[in-house]
Amino acid sequence: MKQYGMSREAAIQECKKEIAIAWKVLNLECLRPTEVPMPFLTRALNLARFMDVVYKDEDNYTRSEGLMKSYIKAVLVDPVPI
Numbered sequence: 316m317k318q319y320g321m322s323r324e325a326a327i328q329e330c331k332k333e334i335a336i337a338w339k340v341l342n343l344e345c346l347r348p349t350e351v352p353m354p355f356l357t358r359a360l361n362l363a364r365f366m367d368v369v370y371k372d373e374d375n376y377t378r379s380e381g382l383m384k385s386y387i388k389a390v391l392v393d394p395v396p397i
Contacts, residue, residue: 337363338363341359341360341363344356345357345360368386369383
């Protein structure tokens with residue numbers, strides 16, 4: 316914000332644009348044949364998905380009593396039977 320002299324809201328909007336572009340690039344790379352092995356790409360994609368869940372609208376990692384608590388409960392306590 317200080318470097319470019321922009322407001323907090325403008326910086327947040329710019330970050331959201333960059334995140335959208337990064338998702339498009341990541342999805343495109345996972346669909347296109349590449350030299351990188353697919354298991355590596357899958358792990359990178361899963362890490363990106365995890366970070367999206369944890370930090371999408373707020374810091375659910377630091378304040379885990381809300382949304383993250385229900386996610387953890389759904390996965391570990393009440394899993395979907397196979």
